[in-house]
Amino acid sequence: MKSPLIFDVHLDLALNAVEWNRDLRLPLEEVRRTEAHLRDKAGRGRGTVTLPEMRRAGVGLCVATQLARVEHDAWSPVSGWRSAPQAWAMTQAQLAWYRAMEEAGEMVMIRDAAGLEAHLARWAGCEDPETARLPIGYVLSLEGADSLITVGHLERAWEYGLRAIGPAHYGPGVYAQGTATTGGFNARGRELMREIGRLGMVLDVTHLSDQCFEEAMAWHEGPVWASHHNARALVPDQRQMSDEQFLALKERGGVVGVALDGWMMVPGWERGRTTPESAGLRLEVLVDHIDHYCQLAGNARHVGIGTDLDGAFGTEQTPMDLDSIDGLRRLPELLGARGYGSEDIAGIQSGNFLRCLRAAWT
Numbered sequence: 418m419k420s421p422l423i424f425d426v427h428l429d430l431a432l433n434a435v436e437w438n439r440d441l442r443l444p445l446e447e448v449r450r451t452e453a454h455l456r457d458k459a460g461r462g463r464g465t466v467t468l469p470e471m472r473r474a475g476v477g478l479c480v481a482t483q484l485a486r487v488e489h490d491a492w493s494p495v496s497g498w499r500s501a502p503q504a505w506a507m508t509q510a511q512l513a514w515y516r517a518m519e520e521a522g523e524m525v526m527i528r529d530a531a532g533l534e535a536h537l538a539r540w541a542g543c544e545d546p547e548t549a550r551l552p553i554g555y556v557l558s559l560e561g562a563d564s565l566i567t568v569g570h571l572e573r574a575w576e577y578g579l580r581a582i583g584p585a586h587y588g589p590g591v592y593a594q595g596t597a598t599t600g601g602f603n604a605r606g607r608e609l610m611r612e613i614g615r616l617g618m619v620l621d622v623t624h625l626s627d628q629c630f631e632e633a634m635a636w637h638e639g640p641v642w643a644s645h646h647n648a649r650a651l652v653p654d655q656r657q658m659s660d661e662q663f664l665a666l667k668e669r670g671g672v673v674g675v676a677l678d679g680w681m682m683v684p685g686w687e688r689g690r691t692t693p694e695s696a697g698l699r700l701e702v703l704v705d706h707i708d709h710y711c712q713l714a715g716n717a718r719h720v721g722i723g724t725d726l727d728g729a730f731g732t733e734q735t736p737m738d739l740d741s742i743d744g745l746r747r748l749p750e751l752l753g754a755r756g757y758g759s760e761d762i763a764g765i766q767s768g769n770f771l772r773c774l775r776a777a778w779t
Contacts, residue, residue, distance in 0.1 A: 421766050421767060422540050423722065424766070425478075425480070425674075425724050425745075426480040426674045427623075427724065428479045429728050430479075430515075430555070431482070435507070435510050436507075439452070439464065441467045442521070444467065445465070448464055449462050452464075459733060465726045465731060465741045466727040466741070468518075469547070470741050471553055472546050472550070474742045474743040476553070476745065478527070478537070478554040478556075479555050480555070480557075481556070482560040483557065483558070484508075484559075484560040485503075485504035485507035485508050485511075485561075485563065485564045487499070487591055489589055501566045505564045505566050508564045512577060523553065525553070530775060532554075533771075533778070539551060556581060556774070557580055557581070558581035558582065558619075558644070560586055561585055562582060562583075562585070562591065562592045562593070563592070568608045568609050568612050571616065581619035582618050583622070583644070584620075584625065585625050585626070585629060592605050593609075593625060593626070593629045594625070595624045595629075596655065597655060597656070600626060601628040602629055607636075610633065610637060614638060619773075619774070622634070622643050623723075624656075627659075634666075640774075641669050641671045643666060643671065643723075645676040645725045646674065647706045648660075648709045650709060651684070651705060664713060667713075667714050667719045672770050673719065674721050675721075676728075677703060677736065677739065680734065682702045682703065688734070698736050699736050700738050702736065703748075704751045707752070716761075721767070722767075748765070
């Protein structure tokens, strides 16, 4: 390859394909055109991610999610399903889409160290992945554990390829407390944490309440990362990662992925009102978050990329100078201007999370 592979550790590809009805095999402009007339979701006609666009950007590897919440009447800013069996069924539909993409040669599931190295070698040996239509590798993750009907369903998920899990999403969860809530794990959540450790899954601490984060870090002795978390010191909100949390993650050898969701990048963002232009939001702001973490750590080994670019929003909520995921190719230039060398930049683009994943699978 002419430039290093990018490892994006948080994309909701199947949710976009199944619930947003997007054919992600198509060029980005065609997907935008086919839904430009729709008004059911804020990001219609403004998407930033398709499989061809990922190849163009050099994003040859990602952590791709299954996501289906169980809704609670007391907390409903984010929609979900009325029961765990319904949510489980949706995650299985999402899994079926990933399988269909594998059969079509568009994607390949990465579930162990051998598969990871083979995939990296394939991409490294290709000068033009876009023209060659190389399959995009994906590590399967579950964002929020609500869809697990029982803790025993986690082993079923491991068997079909699930390798990472975040116990919570937004609001109160079945097993854990998530974004915008307080409190710790319940009894089922403690049982889930033991099962995560037994199976050797990567624990994703993203979206956990502060108390759940503390408990998870105390209980879980296995691999851990934060797939998409910006710095709370720059954007004061419980959704972001505090300096203390980041340092605890660093001590465990973990890595945090920085995200490109506008409200996570600048303070005071009001969804539906603030625009990238009114906030002066540019890609440079992402480098602010990267640099904050690196200064805290004293090195650049504990931060990577977890864009969340297809997380139920589009260009109305991304930097004004980023039209698609292909904009990630500008990061080396922006990081270089801040004094980061080629080794550190390569680590941020992919190397740090690859190191974390290799350690988890050793």
